[in-house]
Amino acid sequence: MSEELVVYMNIISPYSRLVMSMLALLDIPHKERVIDTSRGEQKKEWYKKINPKMKIPAIKDGDHIMAESIDICKYLIESRKLKTPAWPVDDRDRNEQMEKDLADFEDLGEATMAVAYKCFYNKVFGKKLASAEETKQYKEDLYKVYDLSEETLSERRT
Incomplete structure (x- = not known):
């Protein structure tokens, strides 16, 4: 992309940390825009244009805007055609298992964050x-x- 990648994030968010870790692992240049969730900045009108769900993280890559940490990580790898063990684009079986693992992670993360927030x-x-x-x-x-x-860990025998 010709324009700079902007990541809207907050370091408190595990989802933001996932995206930031992927950016560091892949050495992708980017600009960070910290969203102050303690002041409700994610609910401001300008941010609703970035992410109507008002969640973090989100990215703006040129004209492309997206949210959801796992989708962002996959997009970063696939849009830049990077080869990395972090997302095995050429190994369909492993890719499918990672999709399931990440979906489980996201479900657990959502549940944990909801309770922790309360x-x-x-x-x-x-x-x-x-x-x-x-x-x-x-x-x-x-x-x-x-x-x-x-339950999730026992299914995996972890």
């Missing part, structure tokens, strides 16, 4: 803390995430 966001940012009943529900939700993690 549990810690207000405390970290000095907002009103959850009631005892809400805290109990968060704990139950967290156990469900742990169960899902254990």
Whole structure:
């Protein structure tokens, strides 16, 4: 692409870190634009034009805009025709297994982030803390995430 690659990210986000790790691994030049999620910057009108779902990360590569960390990583490899063990484009079976593994990672990540956000966001940012009943529900939700993690790992015998 002729224009500079811009990555809209926040280092707190594991999805942003995944994209940033891929960029470092592949040595792809880029510009970082930190999105301050603690101030709701991802909900600003200008960012909605980048990512209508208002999530991070997202990229702008010339005229091409996209979100979702796994899709971004695949796009970076495929659009630049890079050969890397990080994404085996020539090995269909391995590629399919990686797709499944990454989808599982994304599901677990979403569930973990949702619970972590509920549990810690207000405390970290000095907002009103959850009631005892809400805290109990968060704990139950967290156990469900742990169960899902254990199930996923046991299926893989990990």
